Amino acid sequence: MIQISKPITGEEEKKAVCDVLDSAWLAQGPRVKEFEDRFAAYCGAKHAVATTNGTQALILALHAAKIDGEVLVPSFTFAATATTVKAVGAKPVFVEVDEKTFNMDAEDARKKITDKTTAIMPVHLYGQCCDMDAFRELAEDKDLTLIEDACQAHGAEFRGRKAGSMGDLACFSFYPTKNMTSVEGGMILTDDAEKAEGMRLFRNQGQTRKYWHEYEGYNFRMTEVHAAVGLEQLKKLDAFNKARRKNAAFYDDALKSVETPFVDKRCTHVYHQYTIKTRDRDALVKALEAAGIGYGMFYPIPAHKQPVIGSSASLPITEKLAQEVISIPVHPAITEEDLHAVAKAVNSTG
Ligand SMILES: Cc1ncc(COP(=O)(O)O)c(C=O)c1O
Numbered sequence: 432m433i434q435i436s437k438p439i440t441g442e443e444e445k446k447a448v449c450d451v452l453d454s455a456w457l458a459q460g461p462r463v464k465e466f467e468d469r470f471a472a473y474c475g476a477k478h479a480v481a482t483t484n485g486t487q488a489l490i491l492a493l494h495a496a497k498i499d500g501e502v503l504v505p506s507f508t509f510a511a512t513a514t515t516v517k518a519v520g521a522k523p524v525f526v527e528v529d530e531k532t533f534n535m536d537a538e539d540a541r542k543k544i545t546d547k548t549t550a551i552m553p554v555h556l557y558g559q560c561c562d563m564d565a566f567r568e569l570a571e572d573k574d575l576t577l578i579e580d581a582c583q584a585h586g587a588e589f590r591g592r593k594a595g596s597m598g599d600l601a602c603f604s605f606y607p608t609k610n611m612t613s614v615e616g617g618m619i620l621t622d623d624a625e626k627a628e629g630m631r632l633f634r635n636q637g638q639t640r641k642y643w644h645e646y647e648g649y650n651f652r653m654t655e656v657h658a659a660v661g662l663e664q665l666k667k668l669d670a671f672n673k674a675r676r677k678n679a680a681f682y683d684d685a686l687k688s689v690e691t692p693f694v695d696k697r698c699t700h701v702y703h704q705y706t707i708k709t710r711d712r713d714a715l716v717k718a719l720e721a722a723g724i725g726y727g728m729f730y731p732i733p734a735h736k737q738p739v740i741g742s743s744a745s746l747p748i749t750e751k752l753a754q755e756v757i758s759i760p761v762h763p764a765i766t767e768e769d770l771h772a773v774a775k776a777v778n779s780t781g
Contacts, residue, residue, distance in 0.1 A: 433773065435725035436608035437764040439671070440660070447659035454655070459635075462658040467618065469665055470603075473586075474595040476620035478627035481653040481661075482634055485582040485604025488617030489515035491651060492600040493550070494633055495619075495626040496576045500547040504580075505535035506733040506742075507749040508554045512580050513734040521549070525735040525744040531693035533557070533706070533752060537565035544569075550576040555584035555594050557729070557758075558610065558675075558703035559694060563589045563597045570599075578602065582617075585610040586672045588699035595620045605661055610675065610703055611668045613661030616653055674763035675702040678770060682761070685774035688781035704729055705761035707777070712757055714780045719759070722776040727758045 451457060459481075467479035482488050493502070493515060502516045506525040513523040527539040535553045551570055553561040563579075570577035579601035581587075584594035595601040600623075605616035621627055629646075632639065637648025679702045683691070690708040694700050706729065709715050719726045733749045735742040759773050 433724045433760050433765060433769045434762075435727045435758065435760050437762050438607040438612050439667075439762075439764055440612075440664075443663045443666075444660050447663050448656055451655045451659045457655050459652040460655050462655045462662065463653050466613070466653075466658040466661045466665070469662065470618055471620055473665060473668075474593040474601075474620055476596050476601070477622040478620065478624060480619045480621075480627055480630040480634060481658060482617045482619065482651045483653060484615050485602060485606065485617040486511045486515060487651045488582075488602035488604070488619045489552075489578075489580065490518055491630045491633055492578050492602050492619045492621075493519040493521065495621075495629045496550065496578065496600060498550050498576065500549040501545060503540050503543055503548060503551045504734070505554050505556075505749070506735040506744065506746050507533060507730065507752055508556065508580070508734055509582070509730065510734050510737050510739075511582075512552060512554055513737075513740055516552070517740070522547075523734070523740065523742070524548070525742060525746055525749075527746050527748050528556075528752065530748050532559065532695060533692045533756075534559065534561045535566075537562055537569060540566070541569055544573055544575075548573065548575060550578055552578045552580055554580040554582075555587055557692065557706055558584050558587050558701040559692065560584060560587050560589035560594050560597075560698050562695070562697075563592075564697075567597065576600070583609065583703040584701060585703075586668050587701045590697050599623065600626065605657075605664075610671055610701055611661070611664040613653070613657040613664065616657045616661055671763045672701040675761055676700070678702070678761045678763075678765060679705050681770050682759070682774065685770075685778075687778050689777060702761050704758040706756050706758045708752070708755045709757060709780070710755065711780065712755060715757055715777065718776045718780050719773075722772060724773055724776055725760060728756060729758055
């Protein structure tokens with residue numbers, strides 16, 4: 432079986448975990464701080480706040496920016512992009528994606544701004560950055576907070592700037608299927624010291640000193656075990672991304688009669704997913720299953736169609752893509768033989 436995703440951990444991660452367990456400090460401590468500092472430096476941001484997962488990272492960011500009213504989000508994304516907006520008491524307003532890149536469309540975002548809009552939250556889907564020039568201009572023009580959902584874009588770049596360094600705030604997930612993992616985990620990046628401090632307080636029960644709960648807050652802390660894994664994975668991230676890009680380049684050459692999202696020249700894509708568009712997805716699923724090849728559909732039901740959201744928005748491009756996309760294995764652990772097997776299965780349905 433060729434898996435659609437495979438976390439790659441080795442002796443380094445094992446040793447790092449054992450070192451934590453052998454130490455006296457298991458909950459949030461010096462390794463979490465080191466992971467924050469190293470990840471912020473890697474991405475080119477001033478401050479980082481580690482948390483339990485990407486969903487909590489989005490909630491912390493929205494809370495820190497005191498977001499209410501309406502938030503512009505894409506619907507062609509993992510549901511947490513929208514459900515977290517609801518979680519902080521704001522309304523997700525759904526924006527169409529660009530037909531070519533499948534990323535949130537800045538022109539449609541502009542049309543959906545109302546006097547209630549407070550923030551824009553573009554998602555760097557599949558590992559390719561959104562048009563951050565356009566979103567930055569829009570945010571500045573309309574005085575909106577710009578939050579990058581960079582949960583799928585560790586190491587991705589736009590005009591040489593890393594994902595996570597271009598918004599007012601940016602959120603990452605370190606779930607095991609991502610380009611790097613801390614098992615579960617999340618991180619928020621920002622250049623705003625005050626917001627970073629607010630998030631640190633919120634993450635730790637709103638305590639300004641022990642048992643003094645001055646602010647609203649919960650326990651959203653990352654553990655030392657998770658940070659230890661994250662630190663080791665961060666050292667490997669560039670090599671992982673290089674392998675993903677190489678695998679993607681193979682597919683770009685080898686796959687016939689399939690459409691893939693257009694790669695913007697300003698972007699360094701890190702292929703969290705290699706996604707193709709097909710009119711006969713059922714036939715492709717059958718061919719992949721027969722060949723023992725894992726696949727994923729990201730995302731078969733857009734966020735605005737989720738029962739918990741209850742939106743009446745109409746997003747024809749998003750809704751069509753949800754019927755047509757399928758992702759094939761692109762992770763660094765697949766072999767050359769696997770790549771040929773995947774290409775053969777995909778081409779057999781063309
Ligand atoms: C775009 C996007 N946003 C948010 C999340 C949530 O991250 P987590 O699963 O770590 O809570 C994910 C995770 O899949 C994601 O892909």
